[in-house]
Amino acid sequence: xxxxxxxxxxxxxxxxxxxxxxxxxxxxxxxxxxxxxxxxxxxxxxxxxxxxxxxxxxxxxxxxxxxxxxxxxxxxxxxxxxxxxxxxxxxxxxxxxxxxxxxxxxxxxxxxxxxxxxxxxxxxxxxxxxxxxxxxxxxxxxxxxxxxxxxxxxxxxxxxxxxxxxxxxxx
Amino acid sequence: xxxxxxxxxxxxxxxxxxxxxxxxxxxxxxxxxxxxxxxxxxxxxxxxxxxxxxxxxxxxxxxxxxxxxxxxxxxxxxxxxxxxxxxxxxxxxxxxxxxxxxxxxxxxxxxxxxxxxxxxxxxxxxxxxxxxxxxxxxxxxxxxxxxxxxxxxxxxxxxxxxxxxxxxxxxxxxxxxxxxxxxxxxxxxxxxxxxxxxxxxxxxxxxxxxxxxxxxxxxxxxxxxxxxxxxxxxxxxxxxxxxxxxxxxxxxxxxxxxxxxxxxxxxxx
Amino acid sequence: xxxxxxxxxxxxxxxxxxxxxxxxxxxxxxxxxxxxxxxxxxxxxxxxxxxxxxxxxxxxxxxxxxxxxxxxxxxxxxxxxxxxxxxxxxxxxxxxxxxxxxxxxxxxxxxxxxxxxxxxxxxxxxxxxxxxxxxxxxxxxxxxxxxxxxxxxxxxxxxxxxxxxxxxxxxxxxxxxxxxxxxxxxxxxxxxxxxxxxxxxxxxxxxxxxxxxxxxxxxxxxxxxxxxxxxxxxxxxxxxxxxxxxxxxxxxxxxxxxxx
Numbered sequence: 001x002x003x004x005x006x007x008x009x010x011x012x013x014x015x016x017x018x019x020x021x022x023x024x025x026x027x028x029x030x031x032x033x034x035x036x037x038x039x040x041x042x043x044x045x046x047x048x049x050x051x052x053x054x055x056x057x058x059x060x061x062x063x064x065x066x067x068x069x070x071x072x073x074x075x076x077x078x079x080x081x082x083x084x085x086x087x088x089x090x091x092x093x094x095x096x097x098x099x100x101x102x103x104x105x106x107x108x109x110x111x112x113x114x115x116x117x118x119x120x121x122x123x124x125x126x127x128x129x130x131x132x133x134x135x136x137x138x139x140x141x142x143x144x145x146x147x148x149x150x151x152x153x154x155x156x157x158x159x160x161x162x163x164x165x166x167x168x169x170x171x
Numbered sequence: 172x173x174x175x176x177x178x179x180x181x182x183x184x185x186x187x188x189x190x191x192x193x194x195x196x197x198x199x200x201x202x203x204x205x206x207x208x209x210x211x212x213x214x215x216x217x218x219x220x221x222x223x224x225x226x227x228x229x230x231x232x233x234x235x236x237x238x239x240x241x242x243x244x245x246x247x248x249x250x251x252x253x254x255x256x257x258x259x260x261x262x263x264x265x266x267x268x269x270x271x272x273x274x275x276x277x278x279x280x281x282x283x284x285x286x287x288x289x290x291x292x293x294x295x296x297x298x299x300x301x302x303x304x305x306x307x308x309x310x311x312x313x314x315x316x317x318x319x320x321x322x323x324x325x326x327x328x329x330x331x332x333x334x335x336x337x338x339x340x341x342x343x344x345x346x347x348x349x350x351x352x353x354x355x356x357x358x359x360x361x362x363x364x365x366x367x368x369x370x371x372x373x374x375x376x377x378x379x380x381x382x383x384x385x386x387x388x389x390x391x392x393x394x395x396x397x398x399x400x401x402x403x404x405x406x407x408x409x410x411x412x413x414x415x416x417x418x419x420x421x422x423x424x425x426x427x428x429x430x431x432x433x434x435x436x437x438x439x440x
Numbered sequence: 441x442x443x444x445x446x447x448x449x450x451x452x453x454x455x456x457x458x459x460x461x462x463x464x465x466x467x468x469x470x471x472x473x474x475x476x477x478x479x480x481x482x483x484x485x486x487x488x489x490x491x492x493x494x495x496x497x498x499x500x501x502x503x504x505x506x507x508x509x510x511x512x513x514x515x516x517x518x519x520x521x522x523x524x525x526x527x528x529x530x531x532x533x534x535x536x537x538x539x540x541x542x543x544x545x546x547x548x549x550x551x552x553x554x555x556x557x558x559x560x561x562x563x564x565x566x567x568x569x570x571x572x573x574x575x576x577x578x579x580x581x582x583x584x585x586x587x588x589x590x591x592x593x594x595x596x597x598x599x600x601x602x603x604x605x606x607x608x609x610x611x612x613x614x615x616x617x618x619x620x621x622x623x624x625x626x627x628x629x630x631x632x633x634x635x636x637x638x639x640x641x642x643x644x645x646x647x648x649x650x651x652x653x654x655x656x657x658x659x660x661x662x663x664x665x666x667x668x669x670x671x672x673x674x675x676x677x678x679x680x681x682x683x684x685x686x687x688x689x690x691x692x693x694x695x696x697x698x699x700x
Binding site: 027 | 495593606632633638
């Protein structure tokens with residue numbers, strides 16, 4: 001095989017590799033979204049961050065506008081301190097609320113920003129003051145049981161810790 | 172420094188490991204412009220001697236001197252500098268099987284010189300012409316016969332017009348015609364280029380027809396005799412006579428050491 | 441008893457010696473790589489011999505693995521009603537793991553043995569010795585270009601494997617099973633990170649390229665110059681490369697993907 005022939009084939013080989021990476025990047029990975037555009041940092045404190053992970057999306061009205069950059073425990077207030085980076089072009093009012101929401105029923109968790117009505121906007125480094133923690137499933141279930149029990153039991157009778165179905169309503 | 176002597180092997184002892192000594196305090200010298208043979212049976216260290224001259228291994232004791240310079244096998248720079256002045260013909264050619272005949276001969280030119288493609292082409296064709304294979308330039312190595320392979324290897328060895336050409340068993344396994352061709356080439360090349368040739372062989376007849384001087388080595392790694400072909404032919408030394416005449420039994424025993432035959436066959440002596 | 445200990449000790453020493461020898465060889469390969477890069481034509485020829493010639497098996501295997509992966513993952517996911525995640529699962533499996541690892545194993549089998557046999561036969565035919573006596577260092581002229589060729593070719597092959605695998609999975613998932621095409625791609629786009637997943641996969645395959653090529657060249661260079669020697673060396677190449685790749689894969693995965 002001639003030297004030029006070999007060089008051409010190798011060039012083709014390398015080109016295929018580049019095409020493969022481009023294909024994956026565009027069609028099968030998240031390069032298309034939140035790429036090079038700069039962002040500014042906001043922080044928020046939550047009582048419970050639930051299953052929120054670093055690099056989880058920050059959405060507003062369902063549209064991805066940023067990413068969570070770090071999650072730490074605030075040693076003074078014992079709350080979860082979340083830092084997130086939001087697209088530079090977007091300004092949110094001072095009274096915006098940050099909630100930890102779940103994608104679907106059992107999906108990943110993300111931060112949802114709901115814009116408030118304040119005239120002044122949040123600037124870089126500001127803290128989002130209105131926050132709502134993640135819903136913890138155990139709390140939800142125990143609250144549900146508590147409600148059920150207080151509905152079923154009469155005001156005098158203490159809620160039986162271990163309801164015995166066979167016992168029936170004891171008087 | 173004797174400018175008449177190109178290579179001087181000075182009391183060299185060498186063995187690959189401590190248990191086997193291949194060369195035992197040998198001294199040889201090879202004169203410039205002459206064809207010298209190193210003769211001997213198998214395993215007497217002839218090829219090892221070539222490797223020492225090429226600096227592949229360091230001698231355990233003694234020195235190997237190339238044109239006044241002692242060869243230091245640890246000094247890569249010196250080795251490569253000296254190796255550019257020699258060409259070696261391996262026993263089976265050692266051609267590069269992935270290249271064509273032309274590419275093989277062009278190899279040292281391409282690696283060591285900055286000559287233009289046109290010049291390289293001319294030189295390669297001239298070298299191939301010297302060995303009679305200019306028409307085979309485009310063949311692949313797999314397509315050439317053994318005798319042709321050796322001639323191509325010779326063309327490659329002389330590509331840079333070396334001062335010293337070493338031949339490792341150039342006649343082994345060749346038919347009479349090819350042997351004649353090889354012998355002829357060795358002598359003609361030496362005379363026309365003024366280089367020095369070392370021929371390692373056990374073919375006495377062919378060697379004696381072309382060499383100026385010969386060394387005979389024995390299996391203990393020692394030099395048994397040396398001299399011109401005429402001197403060796405008329406020598407009285409029994410070892411020399413046995414080798415030159417090819418006698419089956421003499422100082423080099425026919426039988427491998429063993430018990431008496433009667434004992435082995437359980438027969439009363 | 442002391443005989444056993446002595447034998448064990450001797451074996452360990454020999455093993456350490458071999459390891460050190462291999463280490464020297466590796467350092468030599470690195471040392472001569474810059475010089476080899478200057479002879480770019482040699483490197484290109486090797487990328488062709490190693491990379492281009494492996495394309496057929498890589499593409500065929502990629503397609504097959506993509507098909508099978510899509511089918512198997514579908515059967516597993518459909519139980520939990522999560523069949524729509526098929527694209528994501530297949531993509532991550534390929535790009536993070538199967539692409540680099542399977543390509544490396546195939547590479548060891550095809551290109552690795554080819555390199556070992558080539559170098560071993562060159563050694564047996566005294567070609568390397570001839571080069572040395574021509575004052576040309578075979579490590580710079582023969583070994584380093586092949587090393588660079590292998591390290592360059594491997595990531596490209598792994599990427600091709602993953603891409604063809606994803607396309608094969610698409611064929612099965614969308615065309616055969618009937619999963620929604622838009623969903624198939626969008627769930628990958630939201631779940632696969634270009635730097636963390638694809639980038640780490642490329643780093644992995646580069647490391648595997650170093651391992652497989654180095655082992656292949658070393659086995660060839662150190663082989664006994666006999667037919668049995670060369671045969672033994674080629675099998676050793678495949679075994680040692682495969683074990684090295686799998687071991688390194690574990691370490692790299694733990695390093696790269698331990699935190700979600």
